[in-house]
Amino acid sequence: MAKATITILPDEPIGLIRPELHGQFIEHLGGCIDGGIWVGENSSIPNISGFRTDVLESMKKLRPPVLRWPGGCYADDYHWEDGIGPAAQRPRRVNIWWGQNVETNAFGTHEFIQLCRYLGAEPYLAGNVGSGTVREMRDWVEYCNFTGDSTLARRRASNGSPMALKVRYWGVGNENWGCGGNFCPEDYAAEYKQFATYLRDFSGTNLFRIACGPDGNNHDWTRRFFSKLGRFPHIQGYAAHYYCGTAGPSATEFDVNQWYELLEKATRIEKLICEQRQLMDEFDPQRKIGLLIDEWGAWHLPTPGRNPHHLWQQNTLRDALVAAITLDTFNRHADKLVMANIAQMANVLQAMVLTEGDRMLLTPTYHVFDMYRPHQGATSLRVEIDGPTISFPVGPEKRQLPALMASASLRGEKLLLTVVNPHASLPVEANIDLRRKAIGVSSKVLTHSEINAHNSFEEPGATVPSDALTNSNVDAVVFAPRSVTAFQIRVA
Numbered sequence: 001m002a003k004a005t006i007t008i009l010p011d012e013p014i015g016l017i018r019p020e021l022h023g024q025f026i027e028h029l030g031g032c033i034d035g036g037i038w039v040g041e042n043s044s045i046p047n048i049s050g051f052r053t054d055v056l057e058s059m060k061k062l063r064p065p066v067l068r069w070p071g072g073c074y075a076d077d078y079h080w081e082d083g084i085g086p087a088a089q090r091p092r093r094v095n096i097w098w099g100q101n102v103e104t105n106a107f108g109t110h111e112f113i114q115l116c117r118y119l120g121a122e123p124y125l126a127g128n129v130g131s132g133t134v135r136e137m138r139d140w141v142e143y144c145n146f147t148g149d150s151t152l153a154r155r156r157a158s159n160g161s162p163m164a165l166k167v168r169y170w171g172v173g174n175e176n177w178g179c180g181g182n183f184c185p186e187d188y189a190a191e192y193k194q195f196a197t198y199l200r201d202f203s204g205t206n207l208f209r210i211a212c213g214p215d216g217n218n219h220d221w222t223r224r225f226f227s228k229l230g231r232f233p234h235i236q237g238y239a240a241h242y243y244c245g246t247a248g249p250s251a252t253e254f255d256v257n258q259w260y261e262l263l264e265k266a267t268r269i270e271k272l273i274c275e276q277r278q279l280m281d282e283f284d285p286q287r288k289i290g291l292l293i294d295e296w297g298a299w300h301l302p303t304p305g306r307n308p309h310h311l312w313q314q315n316t317l318r319d320a321l322v323a324a325i326t327l328d329t330f331n332r333h334a335d336k337l338v339m340a341n342i343a344q345m346a347n348v349l350q351a352m353v354l355t356e357g358d359r360m361l362l363t364p365t366y367h368v369f370d371m372y373r374p375h376q377g378a379t380s381l382r383v384e385i386d387g388p389t390i391s392f393p394v395g396p397e398k399r400q401l402p403a404l405m406a407s408a409s410l411r412g413e414k415l416l417l418t419v420v421n422p423h424a425s426l427p428v429e430a431n432i433d434l435r436r437k438a439i440g441v442s443s444k445v446l447t448h449s450e451i452n453a454h455n456s457f458e459e460p461g462a463t464v465p466s467d468a469l470t471n472s473n474v475d476a477v478v479f480a481p482r483s484v485t486a487f488q489i490r491v492a
């Protein structure tokens with residue numbers, strides 16, 4: 001059996017793991033909102049004020065710290081005034097990005113905030129730069145946040161919310177290098193300055209303005225954006241997107257090498273974070289600006305039989321490992337990352353839940369988020385792993401993956417160690433050096449005999465974590481192949 005050593009260094013804290021690193025994202029796209037979250041009050045599907053009860057209850061358990069809306073690409077064609085006031089009078093608009101669906105605007109600002117309140121999530125609104133105006137976005141902030149007696153605040157009150165909605169996170173556009181207006185970095189920096197200048201802190205929310213960062217690890221965008229931005233104070237966050245893509249014909253059909261190929265692509269987010277933060281340091285040496293990854297996840301080829309514009313995809317054990325590898329990577333950069341939002345919460349891309357009519361299932365990715373939840377708000381610790389690597393071919397090329405990947409965090413005497421064994425068929429035995437005495441250990445493992453294991457509406461419990469009872473011994477721990485393990489360890 002392959003052997004490894006995992007050493008946790010409690011005296012080398014990296015930083016507090018902001019709960020926001022486990023953020024979610026919803027967009028008006030396919031079945032994400034319509035049918036996935038929102039069915040309307042008159043639906044036969046059980047709902048609370050129009051929100052699906054099953055999805056609400058499941059997502060509430062995950063306690064998503066932050067929720068981003070309305071896009072995505074949709075954000076730069078969304079006009080917030082369409083989504084307020086009596087639902088029957090809201091305009092019907094064509095969604096130009098996602099299959100030209102007609103959007104009824106039944107789910108607008110107030111519905112979004114209500115959803116956030118149910119879930120206990122901070123709202124994160126993405127404003128419209130591509131087809132909107134500075135005034136429109138500035139007014140949205142006033143409408144949501146102004147505590148005084150302005151016309152917009154009165155309008156909010158007449159729509160049911162006399163209290164300010166206190167939205168702290170505001171994105172100035174989305175993917176403005178592409179669907180958000182096809183700007184070059186210099187032009188977007190000029191737009192950013194103009195928009196951000198007028199976004200005011202109306203209710204002591206400590207407004208957090210977020211600029212659009214690069215598509216993946218594009219250095220040129222970052223360098224040119226910050227060069228043009230100069231010494232501009234109204235920027236608190238800079239958001240990159242990283243989709244690791246796919247390998248193989250579909251979400252559920254892939255061979256062993258394609259299993260490795262995707263997992264290796266997921267590991268590349270670390271290079272992005274390292275290089276982008278280094279670039280940001282050149283322009284922001286005091287590190288006042290946080291880095292966000294406000295869209296990430298696996299993006300498979302369209303599912304046969306589904307509308308290709310709706311980005312519906314199944315979610316397998318392979319996706320669960322993508323999530324675990326990514327969340328572990330975020331922990332290693334807890335000192336720089338301020339938020340991350342997986343794309344997307346329901347029925348789109350790497351979803352937490354899939355719905356069909358009145359049925360719902362939790363995906364393997366949901367279970368990883370649940371297993372990793374105790375990392376939220378804990379202090380990330382440096383972890384060293386000594387072990388072999390896995391080599392695999394991608395066409396004529398040889399690529400490698402570490403035999404084990406992990407991260408650890410500490411809160412008081414509770415240590416959480418999360419470990420991925422990406423090997424498709426072999427276990428790895430590891431000694432875990434905690435540099436502390438373990439008093440009690442319990443663990444949960446997510447694995448399956450099949451690499452493409454997933455949950456279906458017929459068999460929703462096919463891929464779920466199991467409790468592995470252990471004593472206080474963390475020597476010679478065997479990590480099952482194709483697995484994610486979360487150890488909760490009480491340390492002295």
Ligand code: AHR
Nearest residue numbers: 071072073074174175343
């Ligand atoms: O999440 C789907 C799409 O991916 C988003 O709308 C866009 O921002 C990204 O390209």
